[in-house]
Amino acid sequence: MANILVVDDELGIRDLLSEILNDEGHNVELANNAAQARAARAKSRPDLVLLDIWMPDTDGVTLLKEWSSTGMLTMPVIMMSGHATIETAVEATKIGAQSFLEKPITMQKLLKAVEAALHRDQAPQGVRKPGPGYVTSPPVPVQELTVEAAMTGGQQIPPPMDIGPQARQTFELDKPLRDARDEFEKSYFEFHLAKEGGSMTRVAEKTGLERTHLYRKLKQLGVDLSRGKRSAGG
Numbered sequence: 001m002a003n004i005l006v007v008d009d010e011l012g013i014r015d016l017l018s019e020i021l022n023d024e025g026h027n028v029e030l031a032n033n034a035a036q037a038r039a040a041r042a043k044s045r046p047d048l049v050l051l052d053i054w055m056p057d058t059d060g061v062t063l064l065k066e067w068s069s070t071g072m073l074t075m076p077v078i079m080m081s082g083h084a085t086i087e088t089a090v091e092a093t094k095i096g097a098q099s100f101l102e103k104p105i106t107m108q109k110l111l112k113a114v115e116a117a118l119h120r121d122q123a124p125q126g127v128r129k130p131g132p133g134y135v136t137s138p139p140v141p142v143q144e145l146t147v148e149a150a151m152t153g154g155q156q157i158p159p160p161m162d163i164g165p166q167a168r169q170t171f172e173l174d175k176p177l178r179d180a181r182d183e184f185e186k187s188y189f190e191f192h193l194a195k196e197g198g199s200m201t202r203v204a205e206k207t208g209l210e211r212t213h214l215y216r217k218l219k220q221l222g223v224d225l226s227r228g229k230r231s232a233g234g
Contacts (some may be wrong), residue, residue: 001025002047002118007037007063008080009055010102013103016051020107023219034058043066046075047119048117050101053081055078061092068096076117080105104201107215186221193223 004026008193011032018028031037034040034057038048053060059080067073079092082103089100098117101109101211173180189203196202 002114003027003029003044004114005029005031005037005040005044005046005049005059005185007031007034007049007055008052009033010052013052015213016215017105017110019212020110020215023215024111024114026114034060034063037063039071048075048114050114051075051077051079053079054083055093061095064092064095064097076120078113078117091224105198106198108198115232182221186218186223189218189221189223193218 001024004021006014006021006028007030008014008017010033014030014032015215020032029040029046031040033055037049037051041049051064058066060081064073064077064079067077073096076098077096079089079097080103081088081100092100098120099113101113109206128175133151172183189207192203192206196206200214204214207214209217
């Protein structure tokens, strides 16, 4: 797995991203400002950086420009922001950012963006190449630099699916209470994940759970988080 540097001045965002990425098997280092990010970049040479745009000392776009102009942009960078404009996303992509994630960041979009960044077949100039024996994914066609590409990292956004009326569920009651409860909760969360298009933020708001608690609960119940947008209708 990869060494990932998460740079964000919000403690909650750092903790949430760290937990999700650690659960996926990645090694995660945290920085809460540009100064710490520079030190971490020089020390550990991360495979990927998740970089917030709005930070108190130096903003993420400025830091990205600094790394690019000094030859330090030797790893893919995913920009993050909850307030950036489309122009900022396009600017960051032109400088060398791999993609742009808009906050609140859903787990589905995060993992897709990270996977795409870590499996780039062709690295930009100055990026270290994979060693012998490294198996890369098939080449990805180069897309035009559009607003959608800048905001999603070139990923195609699946259209919302009609989940229809709530599916009728049948549960076997002749079993221990804990097993029956887990079965119900799994179906409950799968329904709401489908209804909310895989958005962990909206499911957390709908179910009244904090996102970190929700993520742990889904993992515990064995809910398939990779299916994302799908029909919950019967």
